Amino acid sequence: xxxxxxGCAGFIGSHLTERLLAHxxxxxxxxxxxxxxxxxxxxxRENADFRLIRGDTLDTxxxxxxxxxxxxxxxxxxxxxxxxxLARPRRDLEQNTLATHNVLEAMRSxxxxxxxxxxxxxxxxxxxxxxxxxxxxxxxxxxLYGASKLAAEGLITAYCTGYGFQSHIFRLVSIxxxxxxxxxxxxxxxxxxxxxxxxxxxxxxxxxxxxxxxxDCIEAMLLAIEHANEHINLFNLGGDGYCEVRQSIDWICxxxxxxPALEFSGGDRGWxxxxxxxxxxxxxxxxxGWRPSLPLRESVLRTLAYLAAHPQLLxxxx
Amino acid sequence: xxxxxxGCAGFIGSHLTERLLAHxxxxxxxxxxxxxxxxxxxxxRENADFRLIRGDTLDTxxxxxxxxxxxxxxxxxxxxxxxxxLARPRRDLEQNTLATHNVLEAMRSxxxxxxxxxxxxxxxxxxxxxxxxxxxxxxxxxxLYGASKLAAEGLITAYCTGYGFQSHIFRLVSIxxxxxxxxxxxxxxxxxxxxxxxxxxxxxxxxxxxxxxxxDCIEAMLLAIEHANEHINLFNLGGDGYCEVRQSIDWICxxxxxxPALEFSGGDRGWxxxxxxxxxxxxxxxxxGWRPSLPLRESVLRTLAYLAAHPQLLxxxx
Numbered sequence: 001x002x003x004x005x006x007g008c009a010g011f012i013g014s015h016l017t018e019r020l021l022a023h024x025x026x027x028x029x030x031x032x033x034x035x036x037x038x039x040x041x042x043x044x045r046e047n048a049d050f051r052l053i054r055g056d057t058l059d060t061x062x063x064x065x066x067x068x069x070x071x072x073x074x075x076x077x078x079x080x081x082x083x084x085x086l087a088r089p090r091r092d093l094e095q096n097t098l099a100t101h102n103v104l105e106a107m108r109s110x111x112x113x114x115x116x117x118x119x120x121x122x123x124x125x126x127x128x129x130x131x132x133x134x135x136x137x138x139x140x141x142x143x144l145y146g147a148s149k150l151a152a153e154g155l156i157t158a159y160c161t162g163y164g165f166q167s168h169i170f171r172l173v174s175i176x177x178x179x180x181x182x183x184x185x186x187x188x189x190x191x192x193x194x195x196x197x198x199x200x201x202x203x204x205x206x207x208x209x210x211x212x213x214x215x216d217c218i219e220a221m222l223l224a225i226e227h228a229n230e231h232i233n234l235f236n237l238g239g240d241g242y243c244e245v246r247q248s249i250d251w252i253c254x255x256x257x258x259x260p261a262l263e264f265s266g267g268d269r270g271w272x273x274x275x276x277x278x279x280x281x282x283x284x285x286x287x288x289g290w291r292p293s294l295p296l297r298e299s300v301l302r303t304l305a306y307l308a309a310h311p312q313l314l315x316x317x318x
Numbered sequence: 319x320x321x322x323x324x325g326c327a328g329f330i331g332s333h334l335t336e337r338l339l340a341h342x343x344x345x346x347x348x349x350x351x352x353x354x355x356x357x358x359x360x361x362x363r364e365n366a367d368f369r370l371i372r373g374d375t376l377d378t379x380x381x382x383x384x385x386x387x388x389x390x391x392x393x394x395x396x397x398x399x400x401x402x403x404l405a406r407p408r409r410d411l412e413q414n415t416l417a418t419h420n421v422l423e424a425m426r427s428x429x430x431x432x433x434x435x436x437x438x439x440x441x442x443x444x445x446x447x448x449x450x451x452x453x454x455x456x457x458x459x460x461x462l463y464g465a466s467k468l469a470a471e472g473l474i475t476a477y478c479t480g481y482g483f484q485s486h487i488f489r490l491v492s493i494x495x496x497x498x499x500x501x502x503x504x505x506x507x508x509x510x511x512x513x514x515x516x517x518x519x520x521x522x523x524x525x526x527x528x529x530x531x532x533x534d535c536i537e538a539m540l541l542a543i544e545h546a547n548e549h550i551n552l553f554n555l556g557g558d559g560y561c562e563v564r565q566s567i568d569w570i571c572x573x574x575x576x577x578p579a580l581e582f583s584g585g586d587r588g589w590x591x592x593x594x595x596x597x598x599x600x601x602x603x604x605x606x607g608w609r610p611s612l613p614l615r616e617s618v619l620r621t622l623a624y625l626a627a628h629p630q631l632l633x634x635x636x
Contacts, residue, residue: 086480089426093419097469101411108407125475128453135446135455140550141472142479151415151469154459157443161460162404162590232458272480 002026004070004112006057006103007077009036011179012118012214014044016074019218021047030066031077032056037313040179057099064106072225073115075103078149081182082122083271085144096148097155104159116168116225119153121210121236121280122146123171131281134171134234143273160232168225170217173238173280176299177214178306181313184209184245184270185300188252189307190314192260199260202270205246208277212239213294213302220290227288238280239292239299245270251300320344322388322430324375324421325395327354329497330436330532332362334392337536339365348384349395350374355631358497375417382424390543391433393421396467399500400440401589403462414466415473422477434486434543437471439528439554439598440464441489449599452489452552461591478550486543488535491556491598494617495532496624499631502527502563502588503618506570507625508632510578517571517578520588523564526595530557531612531620538608545606556598557610557617563588569618 003020007013008029013036020027026049029041033054044050055062057077067073079095100117107115124132125142141147159165174183184202191199220237228235246262253259268276294302307313321338325331326347331354338345344367347359351372362368373380375395385391397413418435425433442450443460459465477483492501502520509517538555546553571577586594612620625631 085476089423089477089480090419093416093473097415098411101408105407137453138456140552141476144473144476144480147469147472147476150472151465154465154468155411155462158403158459158462158465158591159407162407162462234458273476 001072002028002070003072003074004028004030004067005074005076006030007036008052009033009038009040010076011181012175012217013076014040014179015214015218016076016221017041017044017050019222021049025049028053028066028070030055030063035080035181057102058094060102060106063102064109067106067112068110070112071114073103073107073112075100075115075117078118079145082143082145082273086272089144092144092148096145097151100152100155104155107165108163113164114166115156116221117152117156117170119149119169119171120146121171121173121238121278122275123150123153126275130277131279132236133281134236134284142275157232166231168221168228168233169235170221170224171234171236171280172217173210173212173278175214175217176211176303178302180214180303180306185248185252185303186307188249189304192252192256192258193311193314196256196258197260198263199249200263200265201245201249202265203245203267203274204264205244205249205262207245207269207274208242208279209245209248210238210242210279211296211299212237212292213299216292216294220285223288223290224285235285236280236282237285238282239296241296242279243296248300251297252304255301255304319390320346320388321390321392322346322348322385323392323394324348325354326370327351327356327359328394329499330493330535331394332358332497333532333536334394334539335359335362335368337540339367343367346371346384346388348373348381353398353499375420376412378420378424381420382427385424385430386428388430389432391421391425391430393418393433393435396436397463400461400463400591404590407462410462410466414463415469418470418473422473425483426481431482432484433474434539435470435474435488437467437487437489438464439489439491439556439596440593441468441471444593448595449597450554451599452554452602460593475550484549486539486546486551487553488539488542489552489554489598490535491528491530491596493532493535494529494621498532498621498624503566503570503621504625506567507622510570510574510576511629511632514574514576515578516581517567518581518583519563519567520583521563521585521592522582523562523567523580525563525587525592526560526597527563527566528556528560528597529614529617530555530610531617534610534612538603541606541608542603553603554598554600555603556600557614559614560597561614566618569615570622573619573622
């Protein structure tokens with residue numbers, strides 16, 4: 001089968017691309033390299049079944065031309081930066097909501113009817129029920145990122161009803177692992193590498209977070225698209241349990257063998273729109289037989305090891 | 319207080335404008351007259367406290383300039399046509415989602431922090447729980463219209479969290495009454511006026527719908543913005559109970575004293591994305607003391623009487 005993967009040079013998209021190729025599929029990858037990295041595609045580009053097309057999801061004609069001939073879309077391209085939405089409120093709207101509209105329209109014009117989409121647990125805002133299941137009470141959006149992803153989900157499901165598309169939508173917790181390039185573990189490591197004597201932490205450090213190792217995430221998505229065959233298939237993807245930010249700091253410091261002075265900015269959340277407690281009920285995907293292979297702590301440690309081996313990722317993108 | 323009303327020449331917006339003026343407020347009305355009518359503003363324009371600005375919500379500079387100096391926004395401008403979303407999928411996105419983004423950005427740039435928004439019960443899709451309360455299970459979108467309005471709600475609530483805005487969001491059932499210009503009562507009357515001997519009905523006529531008289535809707539919104547003072551205030555607005563489409567046809571035919579042959583297109587819904595059963599739990603707004611004054615049947619009859627007196631509304635907009 002030929003897959004069309006948007007954001008193929010990103011954290012999740014690049015791993016997904018490799019795995020699809022390993023399964024014997026063809027992959028047409030689409031990326032604008034705004035946050036994607038050439039280096040993440042090194043393995044994929046050695047495979048004759050991979051074709052890279054440089055383009056933006058806002059460029060509708062390039063997008064549709066690139067998609068032509070594919071059977072299935074994995075829409076991973078996104079502005080994945082939750083924290084800085086308020087500084088540029090149009091970015092989430094364009095990169096997530098409008099981009100998804102454009103992907104759906106390109107599908108309609110090229111006759112592709114199956115889409116898988118990497119959404120986020122942030123759509124639950126400050127969830128009323130924890131662990132939070134897919135049919136949790138209709139949430140209030142607390143971040144522009146969550147709002148833009150929920151809007152994208154709404155578009156996708158409306159296209160499923162209106163145009164007979166099939167969708168697999170995945171609401172992810174924080175994904176960790178190789179090629180991880182943003183989020184608080186990344187920030188902590190970056191700070192400690194520069195100055196191991198102190199660590200500035202947003203919030204009071206008691207925010208409870210859930211992580212999932214990237215390969216476990218890919219595994220779950222591939223399982224779901226193969227075995228879940230409803231019209232609309234919606235899955236939470238989260239690891240076992242959760243930890244406090246303070247706990248992940250302990251793991252990191254232990255691994256680095258340092259004891260920095262911790263400076264908390266205070267408050268129950270890291271920034272406006274940060275949820276103080278994210279813990280998804282992933283029993284729906286588990287019912288298909290999926291289990292995360294890597295516990296939270298090991299996901300953090302593996303991420304650290306990767307960052308230590310790839311310090312260039314800590315430099316700002318030029 | 320000076321209110322800024324988008325869609326001031328529309329069905330709900332024009333009634334709202336008149337009522338705000340009657341309460342002694344100033345109103346700056348904003349409309350592009352794509353579906354709004356000059357005639358709906360005749361009363362308002364006789365009031366010195368009313369100022370009309372012709373403009374589109376997609377024209378961000380005109381919008382922000384028009385909003386300057388207002389204290390509160392009522393964002394009613396929308397593509398309100400649920401049924402034809404699939405024919406032009408970008409319209410709902412632009413007129414509802416992007417327009418709301420623009421209104422919010424204009425608010426941010428002009429320092430207005432309070433917004434009331436006319437959303438829709440369509441955001442519940444095919445609701446899992448009926449009557450449907452505001453905290454119903456996270457719904458799957460079945461129409462582009464519902465998806466675009468839910469996306470707008472998400473933007474509004476994210477702005478409330480991120481920028482300290484206050485919002486009042488109203489999820490409306492089908493609104494009836496004077497100046498009603500689309501929907502199935504309108505379609506039925508239009509058909510029967512041309513040919514009283516037959517009536518083509520989408521679906522099997524057993525779709526269950528809820529209506530609310532426009533003045534009751536305005537009453538509820540004004541009550542809510544005065545008495546509900548949370549950060550985010552979300553209200554369903556629906557009338558007492560529901561009726562089958564067949565029942566409203568009976569009321570219409572009885573009033574017109576005709577017995578047309580009914581031709582049903584069949585199926586449990588009128589069109590893709592039409593919900594076969596809409597009935598909102600409006601106990602939250604009722605807890606503030608609001609009650610609808612007009613029962614369903616009388617809402618339909620009053621609408622008929624208005625259409626009979628204003629047959630020009632049945633002509634397509636030029």
